[in-house]
Amino acid sequence: MSIIVNDLVEAYIEGLYKSKNDFLNNLREQAENEGVPIITKDTEDFLSVLISIHKPKKILEIGTAIGYSAIFFASVIPEASILSIEMNNRMYERAINNIEASQMNNRISVYKGDAKEIIPGLDSAFDMVFIDAAKGHYKSFFDRSIKVLKPQGVIVSDNVLYKGMTASNEFLVKRKRTIASRMRIYLNYIYNHPEFETAVLSVGDGIAVSVRKGKDNI
Secondary structure (H helix, E strand, O other): OOOOOOHHHHHHHHHHOOOOOHHHHHHHHHHHHHOOOOOOHHHHHHHHHHHHHHOOOEEEEEOOOOOHHHHHHHHHOOOOEEEEEEOOHHHHHHHHHHHHHOOOOOOEEEEEOOHHHHHHHOOOOEEEEEEOOOHHHHHHHHHHHHOOEEEEEEEEEEOOOHHHOOOOHHHOOHHHHHHHHHHHHHHHHHHOOOOEEEEEEOOOOOEEEEEEOOOOOO
């Protein structure tokens, strides 16, 4: 259970959750049994509504893990294409296998490597970026994502409250102090970024939604 919201409230909300399809349901059960981090159920519900409204045609995902969220995005928006980046070799291989098994490999591409190095070389303009990788590097991911984000595009950052540690030292684990400090700096940065309007929500482990203002050219 998350400590960001009341456990009883969270349990109730999770009880309302329904998986998009059997494949995702089975993949979620596998991830939970193995302790592999994927988006929480309430985060998934929120993202489902967000992308149904925004209707992104191209999504950049930073942090593929086992491919759950990429497959989820493709399931919600059938016309969307997803480019995902994963640095961990083992996660990359598992993601490829899961995406092929989901029969979404014609719409989901996975690059292996450091997103900070890969993003500057991308020539696509994305409607949405989903950041869910190394928490201490969110600012670098965000800055690079701006270069490939369309006007009025959306950047979604997951786990920004980081088990409550971002919000209060009461929850701080000593070995996570640097990450929590960097996440506080990151949230202050995106809240005050002149090109974006940002909201932070206590959904899942905390989620930030940053919408690009105006009609600037990329």
